[in-house]
Amino acid sequence: MAFEEVVILAMRRKYREYLQKTSTVWPKTSTISPVKKILKVDDWFHPDGFPISVERRDPQEQFEPHAHEFTELVIVTGGKCLHVTGNDSWELTAGDVFVISGAREHEYRSLIDLRLINILYQPQQLKLRLIDLPSVAGYHALFTLEPARITRQSTKKRLHLQGKELAQVLDMVERLESELLAREPGFGFMATATFMQIIATLSRCYGRSPSPNSKALLRIGEALSHLEQNIHRAVDQQELANIAHMSQRSFLRVFQSAVGTSPLAWVIEQRIQRACSLLRSTDKQITEIAYEVGFNDSNYFTRQFTKSTSLSPRNYRMRRGLTSGHALVREP
């Protein structure tokens, strides 16, 4: 999934370059559906390049359908509207929280005094150390599963904060905002720490009061946590089904529909993502990287890598600049 998004982003970048060069329209026969508007990093982040920015919408005005070169964490603080993304739409009210990863197009319609906070961030630039966050099932539900669902399965509201939780998160957002505004020495560290607190709190909240809609996702999130923690070994399907409290059959079905791949394919993709990160950030040998991320055969690794990214590990390394549509990126 992540790599589909890498490719979509790369294609869209190409598409923009193409438009700039030729100033004609993209041929109708193209398989790419051009997004009308893509919000650019340069227009929405501080010129010093710090990869987090907060945009309050009080109220949110009508805004055309768009995608972003960054990820957007949205907290609805008042009013309501219809949130439209892809073929999907659902009503938003105060307390709703969701994540839109870059390549996904979205739009707000039928706005009634809608107020929200956008926390914009660039996962690849942030390179957060997630430490033990992937052991929180809600983290997967909110930051891995939800942002990725482009057309798969209907997306209904899932994380809804109330009372104390909402107040707590809004408080952290205020602190984040004032750090970003003051930009005193050390603001980057402080802002990143506050942002980490926000995502951890949201991940925990997701698990605390699961709405019927979020329960299945959360169970899959638990299975993903387990897979993450055991990324170097082969995990048995029955083991996963037990964690998700489902039969093996329904676990596989629900997993496939939520994640879009089988558990094995997901594990391979995770390993490949780690490999990508190592290829970009280190000069380690490809064979060494293959073993490090959990493959025990480097030819098999190269085949899987090429299948997933359409680039050999060597070529990938040469194009370090590629960004992914991932909601959060870990350091290797």
Ligand code: RM4
């Ligand atoms: C808009 C709207 C969009 C967001 C931009 C940054 O007003 O909230 O969704 O991407 O701001």
Ligand code: NI
């Ligand atoms: Ni947006």
